[in-house]
Amino acid sequence: MKYGHFDDKNREYVIETPKTPFPWINYLGNKDFFGLISNTAGGYNFYKDARLRRITRFRYNNIPVDDGGRYYYIKDGSSVWNPGFKPCKTELDSYECRHGLGYTRITSSKDCVEASMLAFVPLDYNGEINRITLTNKSSAAKKLQLFSLREWCLWDASDDMLNFQRNFSIGQVEVEGSVIYHKTEYRERRNHYAFFSVNTEIDGFDSQLESFLGMYNGFNEPEVVFSGKAKNSVADGWQPCASHQIDVVLQPGETKSFIFVLGYVEVPEEDKWEAPHVINKKPAKAMLAQYSSDDQVDAAFAALAANWDRLLSLYKVDIKDEKTARMVNIWNPYQCMVTFNMSRSASYFESGVGRGLGFRDSSQDLLGFVHQIPDRARERILDIAATQFRDGGCYHQYQPLTKKGNNDIGGGFNDDPLWLIAGTAAYIKETGDYSILDEQTAYDCNPEDTGTLLEHLAASFNHVVNNKGPHELPLIGRADWNDCLNLNCHSTEPGQSFQTYGTSDGRIAESVFIGGMFVAIGPDLVELYKRKGMTAQAEAAQAEIDKMRATVLEHGYDGEWFVRAYDAFGNKVGSKECDEGKIFIEPQGYCVMAGIGVEDGRALKALNSVRDLMECEHGIVVQQPAYQTYHSNLGECTSYPPGYKENAGIFCHNNPWIMIAETVIGRGDRAFSLYKKICPAYREEISDLHRTEPYVYSQMIAGKDAGRIGEAKNSWLTGTAAWNFVAISQAILGVKPEFDGLRVDPCIPSDWSGYKVTRIFRGATYEISITNPNGVQKGIKTVTVDGKAIEGNVLPVFEKGTTHKVEVVMG
Ligand code: BGC
Numbered sequence: 001m002k003y004g005h006f007d008d009k010n011r012e013y014v015i016e017t018p019k020t021p022f023p024w025i026n027y028l029g030n031k032d033f034f035g036l037i038s039n040t041a042g043g044y045n046f047y048k049d050a051r052l053r054r055i056t057r058f059r060y061n062n063i064p065v066d067d068g069g070r071y072y073y074i075k076d077g078s079s080v081w082n083p084g085f086k087p088c089k090t091e092l093d094s095y096e097c098r099h100g101l102g103y104t105r106i107t108s109s110k111d112c113v114e115a116s117m118l119a120f121v122p123l124d125y126n127g128e129i130n131r132i133t134l135t136n137k138s139s140a141a142k143k144l145q146l147f148s149l150r151e152w153c154l155w156d157a158s159d160d161m162l163n164f165q166r167n168f169s170i171g172q173v174e175v176e177g178s179v180i181y182h183k184t185e186y187r188e189r190r191n192h193y194a195f196f197s198v199n200t201e202i203d204g205f206d207s208q209l210e211s212f213l214g215m216y217n218g219f220n221e222p223e224v225v226f227s228g229k230a231k232n233s234v235a236d237g238w239q240p241c242a243s244h245q246i247d248v249v250l251q252p253g254e255t256k257s258f259i260f261v262l263g264y265v266e267v268p269e270e271d272k273w274e275a276p277h278v279i280n281k282k283p284a285k286a287m288l289a290q291y292s293s294d295d296q297v298d299a300a301f302a303a304l305a306a307n308w309d310r311l312l313s314l315y316k317v318d319i320k321d322e323k324t325a326r327m328v329n330i331w332n333p334y335q336c337m338v339t340f341n342m343s344r345s346a347s348y349f350e351s352g353v354g355r356g357l358g359f360r361d362s363s364q365d366l367l368g369f370v371h372q373i374p375d376r377a378r379e380r381i382l383d384i385a386a387t388q389f390r391d392g393g394c395y396h397q398y399q400p401l402t403k404k405g406n407n408d409i410g411g412g413f414n415d416d417p418l419w420l421i422a423g424t425a426a427y428i429k430e431t432g433d434y435s436i437l438d439e440q441t442a443y444d445c446n447p448e449d450t451g452t453l454l455e456h457l458a459a460s461f462n463h464v465v466n467n468k469g470p471h472e473l474p475l476i477g478r479a480d481w482n483d484c485l486n487l488n489c490h491s492t493e494p495g496q497s498f499q500t501y502g503t504s505d506g507r508i509a510e511s512v513f514i515g516g517m518f519v520a521i522g523p524d525l526v527e528l529y530k531r532k533g534m535t536a537q538a539e540a541a542q543a544e545i546d547k548m549r550a551t552v553l554e555h556g557y558d559g560e561w562f563v564r565a566y567d568a569f570g571n572k573v574g575s576k577e578c579d580e581g582k583i584f585i586e587p588q589g590y591c592v593m594a595g596i597g598v599e600d601g602r603a604l605k606a607l608n609s610v611r612d613l614m615e616c617e618h619g620i621v622v623q624q625p626a627y628q629t630y631h632s633n634l635g636e637c638t639s640y641p642p643g644y645k646e647n648a649g650i651f652c653h654n655n656p657w658i659m660i661a662e663t664v665i666g667r668g669d670r671a672f673s674l675y676k677k678i679c680p681a682y683r684e685e686i687s688d689l690h691r692t693e694p695y696v697y698s699q700m701i702a703g704k705d706a707g708r709i710g711e712a713k714n715s716w717l718t719g720t721a722a723w724n725f726v727a728i729s730q731a732i733l734g735v736k737p738e739f740d741g742l743r744v745d746p747c748i749p750s751d752w753s754g755y756k757v758t759r760i761f762r763g764a765t766y767e768i769s770i771t772n773p774n775g776v777q778k779g780i781k782t783v784t785v786d787g788k789a790i791e792g793n794v795l796p797v798f799e800k801g802t803t804h805k806v807e808v809v810m811g
Contacts, residue, residue: 001688006681006695007098008322011308011330013695015039015097018085021691023066025348025716026099027338028128029121030307033264035070035128036346037104037119039097041084042069044153045128047192047264049401050345050352054157055194055264056150057239060351067218068151070130070262073225074115075145080225083108083115083132087219099695101308101334103301112138113250122300123307127263127287131297134257136250146246147225148260150196151209151239152182158353171240173207174279179288180207180242183279192266195284196242199259199292204230204245212243259297263287311337311372315729319755323681328728331681335696335721336368340376342717343400349699349714356399356406359384360481361719363419367426368722371737371761374431381424385456386442390449392417392456392463396478396499404445412504414467414477417460418517424457425524429737432762432797437528454528458537461525464518465544469507469566471555472547474514476565478504479635481513481586481654482622484646486635487567498636510566512556512574516590519549527739552596561609562587562596564623567633574623581634583613584623589657592664604665610658611670618710619650619678620658621703643706650701652678652720656727663731663747668777671732672749679724686710697721735759735768741794744808746770747778763800772810781811 003024004015015024018040025043028035034050036043036058043066044058058068067087074081081090084097084106095108103120114135121128136142154160154167174181179197186193206212206224211233214223224230230245248256265283274280291297317328343362346352362384370377387405388394395405396413405411428434437454451459467475476487478499487509489502522545529538556563564574564584571577574584588606597603614620626642627634640647655678662671676682678701684694692698692715699714730736734746735757742761754771780793784807790796798804 001686002684002694003687004694006326006684008326008330010098010100012098012100013693015099016095018092018095018097021688023348024099024693026104027341027716028102028104028119030102030337030341031124033121033126033128034341034346035119035121036348038066038069038348039084039099039106040066040069040086041071041082041106041117041119042066042086044069045262046157046346046352047126049356049399050342051157051356052399052401053155053192053264054153054160054352055262057153057160059161066348070117070119070128071149071219072115072117072130072132073147073149073222074110074113074134075147075225075228076111076113076142079111081110083117089220101330102304109137112136113142113144118297118301120301120304122291123303125287125290125300126265127261127291129291129297129300130260130262131294132258132260133255134248134250135255136252139252141252142250144248144250145225145228146244146248146258147222147230148196148198148244149212149219149222149241150243150262151241152184152194154184155190157351169237171235171237173235173240173242175205175207175234176281178202178244179281179284180205180244181279181281181284182240182242184240186272186279187277191269191272192264193279193284194262194264196260196262197288198244198246198261199288200246202244203247204232206230206233206243207235207240208233209239209241212241257294259291259294261288261291313758314371314760315735316758317729317733317755318758323679324675324728327679327681328725328733331695332697332721332725332728333369333372335716336365336725337372339365339717339719339721340369340373340380344717345400347714347716350717355409356397357384358397359387359394359416360396360413360419363423364719365722366423368725370426370430374427374433377423377427378433378436381420381427381436382439382441382453384423385420385453386445388417388420388443388456388459390443390451390459391466392459392461394420398445409500410504412477413479413483414463414475414511415480415514415517417463418514418521420460421457421525422521424453425521425528426737428528429739430761434531437532454532457525457528461522461541461544464514469510470570471510471566472551473510473512473555473566474518475507476509476511476514477506480511482584482637482646484636484640485565485573487565487573487633489635490568490632491635492632498639506568508566508570509568512552512563512565513584513586513590515548515552515556516562516587516594516596519545519552519596520590520594522548531739549594549596552591553602556587556591557597557602557606561606562591569633573634580625580627581623582625583609585610585614585620585651585654585658586622589654589661592661593657595664598665603661607658607661607665607667607670615674616650616704616709617677618701618703619652619655620674621648621705622646622651622654623648626703626705641706643703643709645700648703648705650678650703652697652699652701653718653723656720656723659727660731663734663778666747666778668732668747669749671727671747675724675728675732678720683712697724733757734770737761738794741796742766743794744768744770744783744806745778745780745793746808746810748772750775750777762797764798765803766795766798766806767803768806768808770808770810774811776810779810781809783808
């Protein structure tokens with residue numbers, strides 16, 4: 001069952017009912033100021049850091065779910081309703097929510113009044129615009145009242161929900177004209193405030209939530225709205241909010257629009273006040289002047305769309321399969337951008353207070369968006385690198401606002417360092433910018449202690465070389481990609497962290513997966529050394545890679561597939577010798593991506609084992625058989641009920657590793673059939689089962705052992721976005737940046753006759769037409785560029801601004 005439809009022309013998903021199986025959200029903002037917005041207008045805003053600069057309040061784990069957001073109440077006689085249905089839930093005559101790229105438009109109607117809310121954050125603006133448009137569709141004049149409501153968060157979202165003995169006494173606002181300023185803690189150590197305004201004179205306001213709602217009421221029955229009279233309350237402690245009352249008369253057919261702006265301002269210490277106790281409002285007023293008219297809003301909205309035109313033009317496929325086209329051309333790159341902006345911090349599953357940016361996560365996210373915003377990828381790489389230690393280890397996470405490593409979780413996740421090489425190589429292949437390797441970058445966030453990025457990469461590589469276990473495989477530390485396979489933790493008390501309890505320095509537990517990664521990613525470092533003329537280092541690194549390849553085959557393969565790991569007692573994990581967890585997905589994906597066992601058929605066997613033992617209707621599960629009991633020697637993965645999360649859930653993040661692995665051995669039919677299984681657009685028809693948004697990937701789909709097989713959770717912020725983009729755009733459709741050009745190497749279903757890819761690469765446009773006259777899955781017969789045949793399948797780098805026609809014939 002579907003709850004809406006794709007509108008590909010407008011690049012929107014159109015939700016046709018507010019009663020989706022779960023709130024279906026979107027993201028506003030692209031740089032510093034962000035908003036989350038659901039299909040019922042729920043959500044919140046923050047500046048840069050969802051924890052430390054939370055601007056509006058949102059109560060996670062609330063009942064009803066998704067309560068609190070950008071609420072507009074329309075009072076029409078005795079009826080009160082909201083354009084987004086919530087919070088009053090008054091039945092609407094019509095409802096439609098269009099989630100687009102960086103904006104959401106909700107339009108609904110009731111009793112011949114149509115209300116529409118356009119919400120977006122203009123480019124380079126620290127504020128969210130909500131343009132509310134009201135139209136009288138009746139033949140008589142309408143006397144309406146419009147009330148707005150935003151609830152302020154007291155900045156630190158974590159403190160905001162814990163420290164009530166303080167919080168209930170500190171809330172402060174100022175109200176001037178139609179602007180309500182939130183200035184809690186500005187009188188002491190903060191130099192920032194927020195404001196909420198509307199571009200018209202108002203008929204009243206409220207800034208104390210209790211006054212607006214009434215002490216025992218919810219958002220659905222605000223006293224002020226139902227009585228039709230604002231109380232002009234000025235917040236003094238408790239819960240500050242911002243609400244405007246606007247009385248509106250609409251003649252038949254008449255439309256009026258109101259531009260609401262929620263903004264954030266930082267003021268230099270010396271300019272904080274314009275009079276004693278009066279905040280300096282100049283910067284806020286300047287911001288408001290930017291968006292006080294419809295024309296200004298229209299222009300900003302057009303600029304947002306133009307920006308997306310540009311971003312999406314970088315990789316475009318023209319293909320018969322419309323679901324693949326909409327994912328490749330619109331939604332997958334969009335999700336990659338959002339994931340880049342948020343890492344794993346703020347969604348409807350990530351509360352924004354838990355984690356900052358992940359070292360591993362951010363490095364992998366890069367793979368999906370580097371072609372869109374290479375400059376910001378560059379900055380991100382250097383930020384991440386600065387959280388690395390001299391020995392190559394690194395903080396697992398860091399806070400985006402301070403750019404400091406997160407001490408709570410620390411380091412010791414031994415796959416982390418390698419991802420930095422992967423991210424940097426992807427950046428250089430995309431841009432050709434080798435200068436990044438010479439950038440001086442801090443160790444341990446200490447600007448006094450630096451090394452070049454290339455030195456950091458060397459440290460990453462050597463961290464694996466210097467940390468091997470009894471079988472000469474990489475030590476796993478706290479965990480590798482699978483954060484929940486904790487071989488050194490052995491926790492037996494509830495409440496202990498599976499990741500940080502126990503040692504990060506166990507010298508026995510080893511990861512075959514990291515071994516596979518090392519062989520897959522290491523060659524990029526070898527190549528960089530060569531290009532820097534560092535022949536000795538290149539040779540030494542290559543020797544280490546060769547050694548690891550042999551070790552993986554010797555100790556990391558046991559008959560039909562790659563072993564997952566060795567535990568702290570030296571026992572195999574993910575082996576035919578185990579009773580549960582006999583086979584894991586990660587090493588099958590990464591070892592085959594590294595080419596290990598491809599020549600002698602061991603890779604093929606491993607992928608057949610994945611197919612036979614781990615695949616189900618909804619994708620490939622993390623491991624099989626699921627753990628039925630908790631094993632302290634294996635950690636958190638065994639703490640989950642069978643079929644969920646890392647205990648045999650379908651972790652969408654690494655399904656694409658298998659897709660890519662399938663393309664390595666040339667099985668395009670398999671690769672694409674796996675692509676379709678977890679692809680949201682293909683799952684749209686089963687939205688009632690899938691439950692999360694049909695336009696973006698979720699982290700996990702419940703696996704075949706679960707109680708609710710096929711149900712997805714944790715949408716939006718997942719490495720799934722980047723990896724699926726890599727799988728479909730580079731491995732299946734086969735257009736892939738390399739150090740010296742663009743490689744074309746499709747691996748597709750045999751019944752595809754052809755498609756076209758337009759790729760802008762290092763400033764030149766490649767119009768690539770691929771045909772498959774003989775119905776093969778892989779292999780290229782001829783490549784011509786501008787009519788001339790070329791050797792091989794790497795398209796050269798062309799002059800910026802030029803366009804080239806490429807004909808590729810498979811066979
Ligand atoms: C984390 C990743 C991790 C994955 C598997 C995700 O929640 O963000 O870093 O690799 O889970 O455990």
